[in-house]
Amino acid sequence: MASDDATAVSTATTIKGKCDLCAKPDGYGGHNLQKCKECGLLVHELCYATVPTECKNPNFTCHACKSVGTEVEVNVPSRVGGCKTGSHREMMKQETRPMECALCSVKSGIHAMHPLSDISGSEGRQLVLPATGAGFKRKEKRLAWVHTLCAQYICTTTGYIYGLFEGGGWEGQEDEEQSHNEEDEQNQEENHAQKYEIGTEVSKEFEEGWFDGKVTEYRYDEDEGEYLYAVLYEDGDKEDYNEKELEEILISRKEPHSSIFATESFCFLTGVDKKTGVDADKNVKEVRELKCTICNSNDSHSLRLPVQCMAYDPNEFKEFKKCHRKIKGVTKPECTLAVHVGCARWATKKFAGVKGKSLRMCYFYPGQKVRAWKVFGFLILYTLNAFYSFIIAWSPGWIRR
Ligand SMILES: [Zn+2]
Ligand SMILES: [Zn+2]
Ligand SMILES: [Zn+2]
Ligand SMILES: [Zn+2]
Ligand SMILES: [Zn+2]
Incomplete structure (x- = not known):
């Protein structure tokens, strides 16, 4: 045994x-x-939407434990979707x-938790739940948290909840902003403002390894037809980047893997999507009518959000399909x-009883190593309904009645 070092x-x-x-x-599926160290909570890094590593961190502290005794700045009033007028900040x-x-x-119970933010972006802060009830049922106003499991599930299915990086940014933000700015783009040459200062630090992986560098110049490049940042690396190498390329290598992103970002909090999807016309507020309200x-x-x-059974959905995760009975011709939940x-x-x-076996009602699949907040997670939720004895997590954006 000792002979095998590995x-x-x-x-x-x-x-x-x-x-x-x-x-x-x-180690399941390669997940660490x-x-x-405070509460004994066990989480795979990717399940917990943190950046995967190869080793054990003896000082690992979960978000919930880390928050104890700390003061955070919140918006007043604090509302899902933010407050347009007259808001100030409070600790x-x-x-x-x-x-x-x-x-x-x-x-x-001790479970994995993430803070719930009121709104995405730099104005977003952790949501505050108002005081409720009276007498011994009285609950004072408090900071809002969600189970990582509940949030991850809804995030990977209906998308009514989504993950935010440090600073309130989110996956797909660049694309969204870009499409908003499309018309402006033609005028970019005339009124383009320099976003990153001279001296901004970057780090990029080359064949020889990681190299740090600094922005030394910002100028209009005739050949490229756009403004470029010149970066001088520690080994004397020089490269030019446009704004988007520079953002890929900014050191302020800190993460060891440049394409994986930890989810710092979750946030409700709100408002109407300009492209699809989908009204998130209306849909969420309808979902809350389910019991x-x-x-x-x-x-x-309340802010609670139920999910519906998804057995027989065409997108059902194949590992979970095996768990419930096959019904010929049934292709939708x-x-x-x-x-x-x-x-x-x-x-x-x-x-839930399926084929004489007892099955838990809820499963989560740790998934593959993809961008951390978008962990390819699936859940199956077995209901107690004997015939349709199964729920799989792939809720479309509508309610089945
Ligand atoms: Zn903990
Ligand atoms: Zn896990
Ligand atoms: Zn929960
Ligand atoms: Zn419930
Ligand atoms: Zn069901």
């Missing part, structure tokens, strides 16, 4: 236990498990480890049962 090392560094999101052990303290999820009815079969709560005046993700996973001891 095995010895990997055994020594394997963490015992299962991931809070996918319930799989350390980390343990929170708010996180006194204890958050355990209440805004998206489901589970309010206890979770487990907690049975009324979601219409027919079951309308709704559940909160967290309720299906943690708030029920009930199991």
